[in-house]
Amino acid sequence: MSDFKGxxxxxxxxxxxxxxxxxxxxxxxxxxxxxxxxxxxFAVGTSVAWAASVETGQTTVTFSIxxxxxxxxxxxxxxxxxxxxxxxxxxxxxxxxxxxxxxxPWGVQVTSDSNDGTxxxxxxxxxxxxxxxxxxxxxxxxxxxxxxxxxxSASPTAIFSNQPPTGEDGVTRGFLLRVTPDFDATALPPxxxxxxVLTYTAGVGY
Amino acid sequence: MKxxxxxxxxxxxxxxxxxxxxxxxxxxxxxxxxxLEVEVEPGGSKAWLTLFNRGEQPVELRFSTGxxxxxxxxxxxxxxxxxxxxxxxxxxxxGSSRVTLGPGAxxxxxxxxxxxxxxxxxxxxxxxxxxxxxxxxxxxxSMVRSVTRLxxxxxxxxxxxxxxxxxxxxVESVRVFPGEDGHDFEVDVTVRNVGNVHDWVRGRVRLTGSxxxxxxxxxxxxxxxxxxxxxxxxARASFPAEPEPLRVVAEVYGDGWRSAPFPYTWAAGAELARxxxxxxxxxxxxx
Numbered sequence: 001m002s003d004f005k006g007x008x009x010x011x012x013x014x015x016x017x018x019x020x021x022x023x024x025x026x027x028x029x030x031x032x033x034x035x036x037x038x039x040x041x042f043a044v045g046t047s048v049a050w051a052a053s054v055e056t057g058q059t060t061v062t063f064s065i066x067x068x069x070x071x072x073x074x075x076x077x078x079x080x081x082x083x084x085x086x087x088x089x090x091x092x093x094x095x096x097x098x099x100x101x102x103x104x105p106w107g108v109q110v111t112s113d114s115n116d117g118t119x120x121x122x123x124x125x126x127x128x129x130x131x132x133x134x135x136x137x138x139x140x141x142x143x144x145x146x147x148x149x150x151x152x153s154a155s156p157t158a159i160f161s162n163q164p165p166t167g168e169d170g171v172t173r174g175f176l177l178r179v180t181p182d183f184d185a186t187a188l189p190p191x192x193x194x195x196x197v198l199t200y201t202a203g204v205g206y
Numbered sequence: 207m208k209x210x211x212x213x214x215x216x217x218x219x220x221x222x223x224x225x226x227x228x229x230x231x232x233x234x235x236x237x238x239x240x241x242l243e244v245e246v247e248p249g250g251s252k253a254w255l256t257l258f259n260r261g262e263q264p265v266e267l268r269f270s271t272g273x274x275x276x277x278x279x280x281x282x283x284x285x286x287x288x289x290x291x292x293x294x295x296x297x298x299x300x301g302s303s304r305v306t307l308g309p310g311a312x313x314x315x316x317x318x319x320x321x322x323x324x325x326x327x328x329x330x331x332x333x334x335x336x337x338x339x340x341x342x343x344x345x346x347x348s349m350v351r352s353v354t355r356l357x358x359x360x361x362x363x364x365x366x367x368x369x370x371x372x373x374x375x376x377v378e379s380v381r382v383f384p385g386e387d388g389h390d391f392e393v394d395v396t397v398r399n400v401g402n403v404h405d406w407v408r409g410r411v412r413l414t415g416s417x418x419x420x421x422x423x424x425x426x427x428x429x430x431x432x433x434x435x436x437x438x439x440x441a442r443a444s445f446p447a448e449p450e451p452l453r454v455v456a457e458v459y460g461d462g463w464r465s466a467p468f469p470y471t472w473a474a475g476a477e478l479a480r481x482x483x484x485x486x487x488x489x490x491x492x493x
Contacts, residue, residue: 066238066239066240067238067239067240067241068236068237068238068239068240069236069237069240069356070234070235070236070237070260071234071235071336071354071356072234073233074352074354075352075354076352077338077351077352077353078350078351078352079349079350079351079352080349080350081349081350093350098354101236102240104240104241105280107281107282109281109282109283109284111286119349119350139350154287156283156284156285158277158281158283161277161279161280161281161282162279162280162281177350179349193349194349195349195350195351196349196350196351197350197351197352197353198350198351198352198353199352199353199354199355200352200353200354200355201284201333201355201356201357202354202355202356202357203240203282203284203331203356203357203358203359204240204241204282204359205276205280205281205282205359206241206274206276206280206282206329206359206361206404206430206432
């Protein structure tokens with residue numbers, strides 16, 4: 001009962017808790033609560049008014065943007081350059097596009113899984129290149145039909161370099177692939193094909 | 207015969223154009239930061255890459271590491287040969303080698319950068335191959351297969367060898383390219399980093415005329431040069447009248463260091479005889 005000493009009307013009453021919550025006791029408690037609330041509002045209001053009168057609120061907002069790059073679209077994962085190529089006649093792909101968004105200078109390089117850029121005989125059942133198999137090529141790339149044509153290789157070669165930041169719209173750059181078969185390249189039996197894997201790497205510069 | 211050959215070319219080209227039914231892959235993946243520069247603490251450091259699939263189909267990112275560098279024009283070069291992969295494995299460890307991202311999903315990839323005893327600076331690269339989850343593994347007659355990946359170059363320095371960092375740059379050559387009207391010139395300054403750490407390199411080219419009068423100076427754009435690499439800085443000048451000979455003194459500098467000046471004299475007649483440009487390499491300098 002000690003908790004209610006200050007509020008109880010009759011401190012020796014065993015039912016004083018009930019009395020405090022009802023009747024006259026309740027009225028007094030209500031008054032006390034209102035007064036306390038008033039004091040709280042007054043204190044807060046006064047301090048806010050005082051603060052507003054003596055200083056100006058200031059918020060410093062800092063914001064930094066990390067360098068980011070996004071490849072929006074890129075050449076198809078698999079590409080057939082034709083099934084009945086004629087020796088001596090160049091086979092040229094359509095324009096292959098790569099779309100990039102970057103907020104820093106960027107570039108794209110290409111490498112192949114073939115050291116000299118040739119397409120190698122591949123066993124589609126065994127899923128591996130045929131040892132000492134036949135070859136055709138090399139596969140070459142250019143940014144326009146007029147060239148210059150550059151053979152792909154296992155060494156990285158920049159297709160696009162030092163490209164400026166793209167902005168939100170992004171940038172699309174196109175290139176072509178070309179292979180010119182010769183009479184050393186023979187038709188392959190079923191289950192075999194000439195194959196090369198190209199890896200395009202997009203990134204920002206140093 | 208010639209007409210027939212051209213006909214064949216046209217037929218093949220048309221066949222190829224029609225036969226190319228594969229559309230470009232449209233999967234949007236953002237990786238940030240696109241380049242990381244970290245000073246590795248003696249006990250190793252951690253870093254994170256944020257991966258965000260902005261596309262509408264799920265993708266799998268396959269991570270690997272290699273080494274990086276740059277060409278003379280600043281174009282980055284990324285190496286993933288066995289030696290580069292082995293070298294990079296000691297420099298950076300990936301929290302995961304594969305991450306699957308649904309449409310709109312964002313995840314972090316943790317990187318552990320161990321302290322490498324004796325290392326002053328290192329330049330590994332993280333590769334992120336992007337594979338749509340519905341990608342077919344095998345397709346007949348697929349002569350050319352493409353793998354697209356993003357490269358995140360890392361520039362690592364090590365706290366424990368901070369005192370051993372030695373930025374040291376030399377001007378290797380100066381070239382002057384005259385413009386068509388004889389009043390415009392382009393000056394190429396080739397700089398080699400012979401130190402053991404990368405740095406931002408700035409520079410200037412002082413120009414004087416034949417009678418020693420000051421023609422002003424050109425400021426070279428600030429660029430980063432990795433150790434062991436060469437980078438060419440280009441500046442353009444325009445004069446009211448053709449200065450002959452044109453004396454050029456190039457120097458580069460950074461925070462706390464400055465290269466030796468590289469003097470070079472360009473004379474129009476001699477340069478025209480050499481195909482329109484001059485090469486300052488091999489000239490005696492004041493060093």
